[in-house]
Amino acid sequence: MKYVVVLGDGMADLPIEELGGKTPLEYAHTPKMDKLSKKSEIGMVHTIPEGMKPGSDTANLSVLGYDPKKYYTGRSPLEALSIGVDMKDTDVALRCNIVTVSNDNLPYEEKTIIDHSSGEISTEDAAILLDAVKKELENDTYKFYVGTSYRHLTIWDQGKVVELTPPHDILGKKIGDYLPEDKILREMQKKSYEILANHPINIERMKKGLNPANSLWFWGAGTRPCVTSFEEKNHKKGAMISAVDLLKGIAVGAKMKNIEVEGATGGLETNYEGKAQAAVDVLLKEKYDLVYIHVEAPDEMGHQGSIEKKIKAIENLDEKIIKPVSEALDQAGEDYRMLIMPDHPTPICIRTHTSDPVPYMLYDSTEIKKSCYDYNEKCGNESGIYIANGHEMMSYLLSK
Numbered sequence: 387m388k389y390v391v392v393l394g395d396g397m398a399d400l401p402i403e404e405l406g407g408k409t410p411l412e413y414a415h416t417p418k419m420d421k422l423s424k425k426s427e428i429g430m431v432h433t434i435p436e437g438m439k440p441g442s443d444t445a446n447l448s449v450l451g452y453d454p455k456k457y458y459t460g461r462s463p464l465e466a467l468s469i470g471v472d473m474k475d476t477d478v479a480l481r482c483n484i485v486t487v488s489n490d491n492l493p494y495e496e497k498t499i500i501d502h503s504s505g506e507i508s509t510e511d512a513a514i515l516l517d518a519v520k521k522e523l524e525n526d527t528y529k530f531y532v533g534t535s536y537r538h539l540t541i542w543d544q545g546k547v548v549e550l551t552p553p554h555d556i557l558g559k560k561i562g563d564y565l566p567e568d569k570i571l572r573e574m575q576k577k578s579y580e581i582l583a584n585h586p587i588n589i590e591r592m593k594k595g596l597n598p599a600n601s602l603w604f605w606g607a608g609t610r611p612c613v614t615s616f617e618e619k620n621h622k623k624g625a626m627i628s629a630v631d632l633l634k635g636i637a638v639g640a641k642m643k644n645i646e647v648e649g650a651t652g653g654l655e656t657n658y659e660g661k662a663q664a665a666v667d668v669l670l671k672e673k674y675d676l677v678y679i680h681v682e683a684p685d686e687m688g689h690q691g692s693i694e695k696k697i698k699a700i701e702n703l704d705e706k707i708i709k710p711v712s713e714a715l716d717q718a719g720e721d722y723r724m725l726i727m728p729d730h731p732t733p734i735c736i737r738t739h740t741s742d743p744v745p746y747m748l749y750d751s752t753e754i755k756k757s758c759y760d761y762n763e764k765c766g767n768e769s770g771i772y773i774a775n776g777h778e779m780m781s782y783l784l785s786k
Contacts, residue, residue, distance in 0.1 A: 387752075388669050388722040389622070389676040389783055390711060393449060394703050395442055396685025396732030398744040398763055402693060410684075410696045410734070411745070412762040416704035418712065419726065419747065419761050426749040428759040429771030431779055433729055433744060440739040441552070442632055442685065443606070445729035450636065450678065451620065451780030452613060460547065460608010461632060462539060468634035468644075469531050469539055473610040478545030480571075481606035482530065482538040484512050485553050486597040487561060489583065494576045495562035502553040502689060503536045504599035506653045511587050512536060515599055518585060519578050528574070533631045535652060540604065550605040554689045555738045571604050578602040613639035620676075620784055625668045627661050628680035643674065652682040654695055658706030665707075666714040669722075676784075679707060688732030696734060716751070724749045725783050726761065743772070748783065 399409040406413075433445040435455050443461040444454040462479035473479060486501035487494075504512075513532045520530045531539040548571070551564040566572045579601045582588060588598035613636065616624045626637035629650035637644045645664045649657030658681070665677045683699035708726065715722045727746035730739045745766030759765035773779060 387675075387786065388715060388720050390665065390669070390715075390722060390724040391449065391676070391678045391783070392703065392708055392711075392724065392726045393446065393678065393680045394684045394700065394726070394728050395680060395682045396688045396730060396739065397700060397703075397728035398731035398742070399688065399696070400731070400733045400735060402734060404693060409763050410693065410700055412760075412764060414697045414700040414704070416701060416761075418704050418709040422708070422712065422724070422726075422749045423747055423759060423761040424757050425753070425755050426747045426757055426761070427755070427771065428745065428747055428757060428761055428765055428769045429773065430743040430766045430769075431727065431746050431773040431776050433776030433779075434741040435775075440730045440741040442729055445776070446633060446636060446680070448776035449727065449729055449779055450616070450640065451777055452640075453775075453777040457611065457613055459611045461606035463608040463611045464635035464639065465533060465537070465539055465631040466531075466541070466635065467611070467638040468631035469533055471531055471539065471541060473541065474543075475610055476544050478542040478547055478607055478609060480540040480542060480550070480604045482540040483553050483603040483605070484515055484536045484538065484582075484599040485601050485603045486599065487579065487601045489592070489598060489600065494579055495560075495565065497561055499553055499556055499559060499561050499603075501597045502557060502603075503686065505591070505597040506651070506686065507536050507599045509534050512538065512599060514587055515582055515585060518581055519602060522581055523574050523577060534629065536599065537631055539631075545607075547607045547609060550607055552605045552738075553603045557689070557737050566604055575602050575604065611639055616640040616642050620780065622675035622784060623673075624676040624678065625672075625674045626678050626680070627664055628678075628682070629656055630680070630682050633678075633680045637678075642678075643668065653686060654683045654699055654702075656681070656683060658702050659710070662707050662710040665711050669715070670718055670720070679711070681707065684728070685732045688734055689737050691734055691737045693734055712749075721752050723751070723783060723786065725779070746773075746779070750786065
């Protein structure tokens, strides 16, 4: 038996008036999911433990079978694993986004956060900007490391795990009330704007009508993680396919195989086809038992507040990931189980994450099952099937 998890990050949503009261998942044209859903189990699962903040960190740990209450030490330490930073026990890791704040004459505290991803800036451009920041701000206490696109890392020697606000939670708001309470972190953010606002890359971006990447934003503080090996835990060889450092870092911690796919960006125009082929190859050629295909695009489009682009991301997931992977396994004569689900909702109306349960679809090629449900939030609730603890989802998938 082969196992496939297709994780559409932030894919779940709320009914939207412009879509006739449907969610993007309901509205999207998804012929392959529609076909599989009639032979699948449709239900709801709660991936965010009570009292924990909704995020891709806690939620994906949960889907992979790791109880966040036990294993979670912060988002950034997981990303540090992906980047290859060997944290000391006394280090604190911080996510270091390069964001867009309003380019006006107001004091830094009065500026508004426009875009948490700086228009999905390329890693190449972001690396140049981060280097400019490093030259003025880096010292023995604070070290900066390049990640992917807008997502970067700061290591704070002998640091503190401080409460920090994710930038995607305050889009459109003035930043003064959300700046770090820690004086040095706050001053570094302010100084970063002075360094980046008129950087040649940002001047060129503005000429092209793109959002300038003009400020650092710290969040997601945490200490060195300790995650049990996926193979030891489940007796299955697992592989991860993702464009984002968070998922790659979880895979490093879990000792899963990380598969790099050229052109995988985490954005809407990512290399879906390459991810699908890599998944098929690792299962059929390399004989791995499970592959976890993470697609960031629905979440990014939710943060952008774009109904049209979120629908497109879901349609791409159906046409360019689910369809070719399932058809390749069918043609190879492999028995397989495919789990399709989001990690958390990212509703268009609020442009950030919520802790609400998400719909899942579990397809088993060996079962003759008939279902009257489509795969979406409404049908997931109507099915009456509910898994309260998301970290139990993996053992449920692997139970056959």
